[in-house]
Amino acid sequence: MSRCVVTGAAGFIGSHLCDALLEKGHEVLGIDAFIPYYPRDIKERNLMSARRSPRFSFLEADLRTADLAKAFEGCDAVFHEAAMAGLMRSWSDFELYADCNLNGTRRVLEAARDTRVRHVIHVSTSSVYGKVATGTEESAPRPVSPYGVTKLAAEHLCRAFEDTFGVPVTILRYFSVYGPRQRPDMAYHILIRALLHGEAFVMYGDGRQTRSNTFVADCVRATLAAFEQPRVSVGETFNVGGGEVVSLNEVIELLQTLTGKRLHIERRPSRPGDQAHTAANIDKVTRVLGYRPTTGIADGLRAQIAWHRESAVSRGGPAQGASSSLPGPS
């Protein structure tokens, strides 16, 4: 059994990671500040299953100010999931993104160094690549949004701490993650909500933009594979993707079939920073860590639709959240 810290534990992916670590018998301290990018009650619900475990504890704290060394004392691994995610808002809220994503990461790395944490798994994004994210980890990063810039800077800071102080870091670049608990600003969440509740869907661009979406359970399995194989993962950067590439138009077709409903689409031009194509090259993570995605897009969307239906029932109405679409990674 290991003692793990998960930052961003109340978020979409962080909460699934906590559940998976607990299921494997580890002890988990979750940290989250409930940054109001989307409503707190959604994040509280994300945490419900983890909170049922006696091996889970939770610290409501902001990485930018908290005493992280105290929190990290005696822990074996830190999974740094916390960030201001979501690409569009980074154009208007740069300071918050820079502060959480870069300064927050600095404080995580300093505390990991000072408490001699054995492994930091730092979560990054395909957005570091820029407009087209289809190459290997060696492709030159050229982010096209402030979000991507802050995440790339955080990656560099990780390597600076590794090279200078020996902090052992693995970097994982997730590609468009979806599934139950997906953030309310993300495209599939908005699409499914629109279909289930008869709302209009605002489509930016022509719908031919493609994504290699990653089902959240696959994303978590890749993260665990990095954690469980530090000898080969420390010092490395891995793309984490879902294998299957689909266009937004194809996803809409599929969702209409799965829900039995027609979508009302409002068309708009694409927005600054929108990525055209992402297709995760996962050769390295497959070769080195033995990771292979197992959930195809139809099964993954089916699981997300089921979650939307259950959570709408449990809260007595449609999901709360952002009102515009974001057919992109984050």
Ligand SMILES: NC(=O)c1ccc[n+]([C@@H]2O[C@H](COP(=O)([O-])OP(=O)(O)OC[C@H]3O[C@@H](n4cnc5c(N)ncnc54)[C@H](O)[C@@H]3O)[C@@H](O)[C@H]2O)c1
């Ligand atoms: N969702 C995706 O498709 C996707 C794709 C690529 C990369 N990522 C990365 O995965 C990670 C998780 O993303 P997510 O989609 O689960 O987002 P999320 O917003 O659901 O979760 C992030 C959590 O971090 C917390 N947080 C942010 N700043 C904090 C701070 N200063 N102190 C404490 N807590 C803080 C937020 O309150 C939130 O609960 C992020 O690092 C994101 O950049 C996500």
